[in-house]
Structures are given as structure tokens and as C-alpha cells.
Amino acid sequence: xxxxxxxxxxxxxxxxxxxxxxxxxxxxxxxxxxxxxxxxxxxxxxxxxxxxxxxxxxxxxxxxxxxxxxxxxxxxxxxxxxxxxxxxxxxxxxxxxxxxxxxxxxxxxxxxxxxxxxxxxxxxxxxxxxxxxxxxxxxxxxxxxxxxxxxxxxxxxxxxxxxxxxxxxxxxxxxxxxxxxxxxxxxxxxxxxxxxxxxxxxxxxxxxxxxxxxxxxxxxxxxxxxxxxxxxxxxxxxxxxxxxxxxxxxxxxxxxxxxxxxxxxxxxxxxxxxxxxxxxxxxxxxxxxxxxxxxxxxxxxxxxxxxxxxxxxxxxxxxxxxxxxxxxxxxxxxxxxxxxxxxxxxxxxxxxxxxxxxxxxxxxxxxxxxxxxxxxxxxxxxxxxxxxxxxxxxxxxxxxxxx
Numbered sequence: 001x002x003x004x005x006x007x008x009x010x011x012x013x014x015x016x017x018x019x020x021x022x023x024x025x026x027x028x029x030x031x032x033x034x035x036x037x038x039x040x041x042x043x044x045x046x047x048x049x050x051x052x053x054x055x056x057x058x059x060x061x062x063x064x065x066x067x068x069x070x071x072x073x074x075x076x077x078x079x080x081x082x083x084x085x086x087x088x089x090x091x092x093x094x095x096x097x098x099x100x101x102x103x104x105x106x107x108x109x110x111x112x113x114x115x116x117x118x119x120x121x122x123x124x125x126x127x128x129x130x131x132x133x134x135x136x137x138x139x140x141x142x143x144x145x146x147x148x149x150x151x152x153x154x155x156x157x158x159x160x161x162x163x164x165x166x167x168x169x170x171x172x173x174x175x176x177x178x179x180x181x182x183x184x185x186x187x188x189x190x191x192x193x194x195x196x197x198x199x200x201x202x203x204x205x206x207x208x209x210x211x212x213x214x215x216x217x218x219x220x221x222x223x224x225x226x227x228x229x230x231x232x233x234x235x236x237x238x239x240x241x242x243x244x245x246x247x248x249x250x251x252x253x254x255x256x257x258x259x260x261x262x263x264x265x266x267x268x269x270x271x272x273x274x275x276x277x278x279x280x281x282x283x284x285x286x287x288x289x290x291x292x293x294x295x296x297x298x299x300x301x302x303x304x305x306x307x308x309x310x311x312x313x314x315x316x317x318x319x320x321x322x323x324x325x326x327x328x329x330x331x332x333x334x335x336x337x338x339x340x341x342x343x344x345x346x347x348x349x350x351x352x353x354x355x356x357x358x359x360x361x362x363x364x365x366x367x368x369x370x371x372x373x374x375x376x377x378x379x380x381x382x383x384x385x386x387x388x389x390x391x392x393x394x395x396x397x398x399x400x401x402x403x
Contacts, residue, residue, distance in 0.1 A: 001239075001337070001338050001339065001340050001367060001403050002288050002291070002292055002293070002294075002332075002337060002338070002339045002340070003239075003240075003292065003293045003294070003339070003340045003342075003400060003401065004284060004288060004293070004294040004295075004296060004328065004332075004339060004340070004341055004342070005063070005294070005295050005296065005342045005343075005344070005400070006284075006296050006298075006320070006324055006325060006328065006341065006342065006343045006344075007060070007063065007295070007296065007297045007298065007343075007344060007345065007346055008298055008300075008301050008316075008317065008320045008343070008344075008345050009056060009249075009297060009298060009299045009300075009301060009302035009345060009346055009349075010056075010299075010301045010302025010303075010304075010305045010306075010345060010346070010347060010348065010349030010356065011024075011025065011301040011302075011316075011317055011320070011345035011349075012025065012345045012347065012348035012349075012359070012361045012362065012380055013025070013305065013313070013348055013349070013350050013351060013380075014348070014350040014352055014353075016310055016351065016352070018310065019310070023379055023380050023381070024310065024313055024314055024317055024351075025317060025362070025378065025379035025380060026377070026379040026380070026381060027314065028314050028317040028318050028321070029318055029321070030317060030318065030320075030321040030325075030378060031321065032321050032322070032325040032326045032329060033320075033321050033325055033343055033364070033378040034376065034377045034378050035329075036325070036329065036341060036343060036364050036366040036378070037364045037366075037375050037376065037377060037378035037382070037383070038372065038375070038376045038377075039366050039370070039372055040341075040364050040365050040366030040367070040370050040372055040373075041364070041365055041366075041370060041371075041372060041373045041375075041386060041387045041388055042362065042363065042364045042365075042373060042375040042378070042382065042383040042385075042386030042387070042388065043362075043363055043383060043386040043387065043388025043389055043390065043391055044360040044361065044362055044363070044383055044384055044386070044388075044389070044390040044391070045063070045344065045360055045361055045362075045363050045390070045391050045392070045395075045396050046062075046360045046390060046391070046392040047059040047062040047063055047346055047347055047360070047361055048062065048347060048358035049062065049068045049069065049392075049393075052068055052072070053160070054347045054356040054357055054358040055075065055160065055223070055356065056249075056251060056252075056302065056346055056347070056356070057072075057074070057075045057078055057223070057251050057255065058072065059346035059347040059356075059361075060251075060252060060255055060297070060346050061230075061255055062346075062393075063344065063346055063396065063397070064233065064255070064259060064295070064397060065233075065236065065393070065394035065396070065397030065398065066230060066394075067393065067394070070229070071228050071229060071230045072225075072228070073154075073225030073226055073227065073228040074093070074094070074095070074154070074223035074224050074225030075094075075095035075222070075223035075225075075251050076092075076093030076094040076095045076096075076146060076147070076148075076223055076224055076225055077093045077225045077226065077227055077228055077254065078250070078251040078252075078253075078254025078255055078258075079093065079095055079096075079138075079140050079144065079145070079146040079250045079251060079254055080093045080138075080146055080148070080227075080254065081253070081254035081255075081257040081258055082140070082250040082251065082252075082253035082254040082257065082263075083138060083139070083140055083146065083250065085138055085146060085148065087148070087226065087227040088150075089226075089227075090150060090151050090152075090226075091148050091149075091150055091152075091226065091227070092148065092149045092150075092151075092152030092153070092154055092184070092224055092225070092226065093146060093147070093148050093224070093225060093226070093227075094146070094147045094148075094149070094158075094188070094221040094222060094223060094224045095144065095145075095146070095147075095221070095222055095223045095251070096137065096140075096145040096146055096147035096219050096220070096221050097109055097110070097143050097144065097145070097161050097219065097220040097221075097222070098110075098111045098114055098119050098122060098123070098143045098145065098216045098218075098219060099111055099143070099161050099216070099217075099218050099219070099220045100112060100214040100215060100216065100217060100218070101169055101196060101217055101218040104168050104169065104170060105166060105167065105168060105169065106161060106164055106165065106166070106167060106168075106169040106172070106218075106220070107165070107166065107214060108165055108214065109143070109160075109161035109162040109165065109220070109306070110142070110143040110303075111143050111214055111215070111216035111217075112208075112213050112214030112216075113142065113143070113272065113303075114142060114143050114216045115142065116139070116140075116141050116142050118204055118208075118216065119139065119140075119142060119143060119145065119216065120139045121204050122199060122202065122204060122205075122216055123137050123138070123139045123145055124137075124139070125198070125199075125202065126195055126198065126199075126219065129198055130191055130194060130195065130198070133150070134149065134150045134151065135147070135148075135149060135150075135187075135191070136148045140250045141248070141249070141250050141271070142270075142271060143216075144249070144250050144251070145219075147191075147219070147221050149184065149187065149188075152184045152187075152224065153176075153178075153180055153181040153183070153184040154181075154224040154225055154226060155176065155177040155178045155180065155181040156174050156175065156176060156177060156181055156184060156185055156188075156224050157174065157175040157176070157177050158174055158221070158222035158223060158224065159172040159222065160222055160223070160355075161220040161222065162306050162354075162355055162356075163355045163356075165306070165354055165355075169218075169220075173189050173192065174188045174189055174192075174221070174222075188221050191219065191221070192218060192219055192220065192221065195218055195219040196217060196218045199215070199216065199217045199218065200215075200217055204216070205217055228258060230258040230259060232258075232259060232260025233259045233260055233261070233293070234260055236394075237293075237397070237401045239292055239293075239401055240292050240293040240401075241292050242262075242290065242291045242292055242293075243259075243260065243261040243262070243291055243292060243293035243294065243295070244256075244261050244262045244263070244264050244287045244291050244293075244294050244295070245259075245261040245262070245263055245264070245294075245295040245296075245297065246263075246264045246266060246269075246280055246283050246284055246287070246294065246295070246296045246297065247263075247269070247295075247296075247297035247298075247299070248266075248269035248270055248271035248275060248299055249271050249297065249299050252295075252297045256295065261293075261295060264283050264287060266279040266280050266283050267279060271299040271300070271303065272299070272300055272303055273300045273303070273304060273312055273315060273316050273319070275298065275299070275300055277298070277319055277320070277323035277324055278323060278327070280296060280298065280324060281296075281323060281324050281327040281328055282327075284296045284324075284328055285327070285328060285331045285332065288332060288339060296324065296328075298316075298320055298324060300316035300319065300320075301313055301316040301317055301320070301345070301349070302349050304316050304351070305348075305349030305350065305351050305354065306349060306354055306355065307354070308351045308352070308354045309351065310351045313351055325341075325343060328341065329341060333368075338367055338368045338369070339367070340365065340366070340367035340400065340403065341365075341366050341367070342363060342364065342365050342366075342396075342400050343363065343364050343378065344361055344362065344363035344364070345361045345362075346361070347359075347361060348361065348380075360390055361380075362378065362379060362380050362382070362383030362384075362386075363383065363388075363396065364378050364383070364386075365388075365399065365400055367403060369403075373385075373386050373387035374387075375387075
């Protein structure tokens with residue numbers, strides 16, 4: 001049996017008063033996710049291990065069954081793997097956002113969703129003016145980039161920028177968790193403030209402001225770590241002789257590379273609501289013809305949640321159903337070799353809060369011949385009654401890969 005996980009990043013949410021106190025998954029028109037839930041089995045999955053921040057890297061590694069206390073090293077190392085930067089011993093990798101600062105406030109974590117082409121200009125400029133033999137900036141995708149500090153100390157307290165929209169940035173700058181990390185924390189904060197001086201008058205930002213766009217006028221380094229010790233999925237699940245990952249997000253590509261999956265690029269995959277859903281679905285179907293396992297990740301709902309946009313998030317959920325789940329299911333349902341399908345988010349991103357939370361998320365598993373449970377719709381409330389109950393650690397992957 002082949003296997004595909006369809007992951008709607010940040011798709012889970014809280015009850016919304018304007019939707020009659022329903023969650024967005026309850027309110028949205030999702031006939032195919034509901035169909036698979038009714039034909040399959042459902043449950044809840046704890047994707048954020050105790051003591052971990054509910055980041056997408058934590059939650060997606062957990063979905064894939066990795067033991068976080070053993071392998072977690074932050075987002076920076078995943079960005080490095082995604083863009084092909086080989087980390088040497090002692091190289092501290094950090095996720096480096098390009099953000100928008102307005103006065104003393106961090107306006108948003110994405111510099112108004114800057115394009116990769118624009119961001120590349122700024123990252124190269126920062127490397128020219130701030131880079132040294134010890135400090136190196138690398139361009140990633142859109143607002144998500146990489147900063148490597150040779151000989152850095154990872155014992156730092158870093159606040160993700162998407163956790164503090166419209167809040168003062170200075171109280172949330174890097175702090176050392178021990179005396180040995182003070183030099184690294186000081187260096188990172190100096191780089192942040194110097195980036196603001198350099199980027200404020202950059203021609204690209206002057207042009208953006210003239211067009212009514214947010215300037216990309218600061219870096220924000222966070223999630224430090226060293227190269228992780230992740231075993232390929234094929235070592236734990238021999239059924240996965242060949243697997244692939246489809247995503248527009250660097251950190252998911254990085255997880256995929258460490259997991260031994262090939263990364264499939266899809267033209268027009270943006271990580272936003274305008275992503276190429278059809279292209280991703282087609283790529284997944286084609287990958288399943290040759291691969292044993294496909295991890296199809298769609299970021300759009302998470303970004304809508306960070307914007308606090310209920311209508312947009314509803315649209316992204318319905319798009320996932322009609323433009324991803326439907327074509328994948330319709331394509332594979334008659335194949336001679338059966339395909340198991342799982343649908344789930346990695347974590348909630350409530351529109352009310354505009355950042356991630358750690359509550360368990362709903363999931364469904366369907367494959368031909370499964371004995372269905374009583375759940376008829378796919379959402380946070382119904383799935384609590386599912387036959388799987390609440391799973392954690394590698395229990396979801398173990399169940400999904402059983403057949």
C-alpha cells in the first residue's frame with residue numbers, strides 16, 4: 001500500500017463567535033475531507049511535545065514520528081538543509097526572517113510577504129555589509145532566510161517574530177540562557193539593529209514604501225541549533241523505499257531532506273492563499289505512481305491565521321478540500337495498488353490569537369478496507385470521538401504505516 005499525508009498547515013482553529021461558535025473546519029464546506037472521515041477513522045494527535053514551542057518545525061517533525069527531545073535543533077538547520085548549505089561542526093544556524101519594523105513595533109513577521117527576488121537583493125546587501133568569515137547570510141524563500149554564526153552558542157532565548165505582531169520588538173530581542181551565550185546574544189542583537197540602519201534607506205525599500213507596501217527593514221534571527229541527528233524514515237518504516245515531499249516552505253523541505261525524502265518543486269507554489277493547488281495535487285499524484293510515501297504540505301491556512309483573516313482562512317481550507325483532497329482521492333481510488341490517505345494540520349493557528357497553539361489537532365486516516373468509526377465530519381469536535389482517541393509521539397505514523 002502507498003501512503004500520502006496531506007497537511008494543511010495551521011488549519012485547526014478555535015470556535016469563532018461570528019461563525020456561530022463553530023471552528024473554521026466545522027463551518028467550511030469540505031465534502032471530501034468529510035467523506036474520507038466518514039469512510040475512515042479519526043482521532044486527535046498531540047504534535048507539540050511537552051516543553052516545546054508550538055512551531056511548524058516541531059509539529060511537522062512530530063507528525064512524521066520523530067522523537068523531538070532526541071533530534072530537535074531548531075528551524076535554522078532545516079533552512080540550511082533546504083537550500084543546500086552544509087553545516088560544519090560548531091556552525092550555529094538560525095532562521096533569519098526579513099520583517100517590517102515600524103518605530104519600536106514589529107509590524108509583521110513577513111515584511112508584507114516580500115517576494116524571494118526582492119529579499120535576495122536585501123540578503124546579499126546584508127552579507128556584503130555585515131558578513132564576515134564568521135557571519136554568513138543565505139537567501140531562502142520569501143521572508144524566510146538563514147544566518148550562520150561560526151562558533152555560536154545555541155543556549156539562547158529567542159522569540160519567534162510571528163508570535164509578537166504589533167508588539168514592541170526591543171523587549172523580545174535575543175537573551176542568553178547562560179553566561180556562556182552572552183557573546184552570541186549580543187552579536188545577534190547588534191546585527192539586528194545594524195540591519196535596521198542599513199535597510200531603512202535601501203532603494204528597494206524606498207520603492208516598496210512609494211508603492212504603499214511595508215518596508216523589509218529589519219532581520220529577526222531565532223530558532224538556533226546545530227546539525228540534527230535525524231534518521232531517514234526508511235530506517236524506521238521499511239515500507240518507505242522511496243518517498244517525496246511537496247512544499248513551498250524551506251523548513252519543510254529541510255525536514256524532508258533529513259528524513260531522506262526527495263523534494264519536488266512545483267511552479268507557482270507560493271506558501272500563500274494563491275499557491276498552485278492544482279500543481280501540487282498533480283505532483284503528488286505523479287509521485288505516488290513511483291514512490292511509496294508522499295508528504296504534501298500546504299502553508300496557506302497558517303498564513304491566513306497569522307493575519308487573523310477568518311474569511312481568507314475559510315477559503316484556504318475549502319481550497320485544500322476541493323483542489324487537493326478531491327483530485328488526489330479521485331485519482332487514486334481505483335488504482336490496483338491501494339493508497340492510504342491521511343489529512344491533518346500540524347498545529348492550530350487561531351485567527352483570534354494570530355499565532356500557533358499547542359492543542360492536539362484532528363486527523364483522519366482512510367484506506368480501502370479500513371473499518372470506519374462513527375465520525376461523519378472532519379473537524380476538531382467530531383474527531384475527538386474517533387476510534388484512534390488521542391495519539392502522541394510516533395503513534396500516528398505507526399498507525400498510518402501499519403498497512
